[in-house]
Structures are given as C-alpha cells and as structure tokens.
Amino acid sequence: MLLPRRQLTLALLKPDLCANPNTISKIISRITATNQHNNFEIIRQREILWRQQDAEAFYAEHRGRFFFERLCGYMTSGPFMALVLARQDAIKEWRALIGPTHPWRARINAPNTLRSLYGLTDTRNSFHGSDSDETAKREIEFFFPELDVDAWRRQEEK
C-alpha cells in the first residue's frame, strides 16, 4: 500500500512562549499528539536568538508596514524556537492548528487553536507557519541551512 506523501513546514514558537518552558512542553505534546489533526514529526528543532538584522531579513516582505518595527522588536526580545515539522499536508494542518493571525479573531472563530489559547496581541501572536511549499523551503533553509529541502522531498517521493 502507498503511504501518503509527507510535506515539510517551518514552525516558530515565538519569544513570549519560550519565556515559560512549561508552556513549550505542553505545546510540543500537542504538536506530536497522535490524532488526525496533530501527529507532526519534529524533524529539526533549534533555539534561536536574533539580532535586529536577522529579524529584518526574515520579515523583509513586511518592511514599511506599520507593524514592522514592533514585529522586529518582539522577535528580538528573547530566544524563540524554530521547528521543522513533517506530516501529510503539514502546511495546511499547522496553520489550522495555530489558527488566525490575530488572537482575538482566533478566540471568536477558532477557540481551540494555539493562537486562541496562547496569543497575546496582533503582533505578539506567539506562532508562525509557512504558507506554501516555496516559502517553507526558503524559511527552513534560513534557520537550518544544513537541511537540503529538495533532497528531503526527493527522498520522500521514493
């Protein structure tokens, strides 16, 4: 029987979460829980501490937006976790698990999502997820340059 092909995505657990190790372990348990909507395999995991220029490079597409300075300030305020997650439909399923960008919207429309439970404000929304295969490759290789995403995908297709 052919197993469904897995996909990679980049997940960030942002600095407000990493200030509390207990919160991180609860979130990791939820990510890896074996049920239909979780069940992610953590392929790589790394603690990151950014300088201002790292945040500006990663979020370059948002330069000029009203929240750009706030976003870079938040992401350089302390260590955060970068994770590479694998499962079938990883991009869609991780974005579904974290919920809408704005935590207040998540609390109304998607109350069991991670941003509903842990997100603080529009900027301090605690999580990130890649939005396409192309973005996932760029973002994964930004944090894990030693991981060749194309090679991983080729291997997965065999």
Ligand SMILES: Nc1ncnc2c1ncn2[C@@H]1O[C@H](COP(=O)(O)OP(=O)(O)OP(=O)(O)O)[C@@H](O)[C@H]1O
């Ligand atoms: N209207 C806003 N006000 C304040 N901060 C914002 C706003 N929109 C986005 N941000 C911040 O910028 C980040 C990147 O914005 P983007 O539009 O790419 O959100 P997203 O794709 O839903 O979230 P993410 O990329 O973090 O998964 C958001 O996660 C949030 O921290």
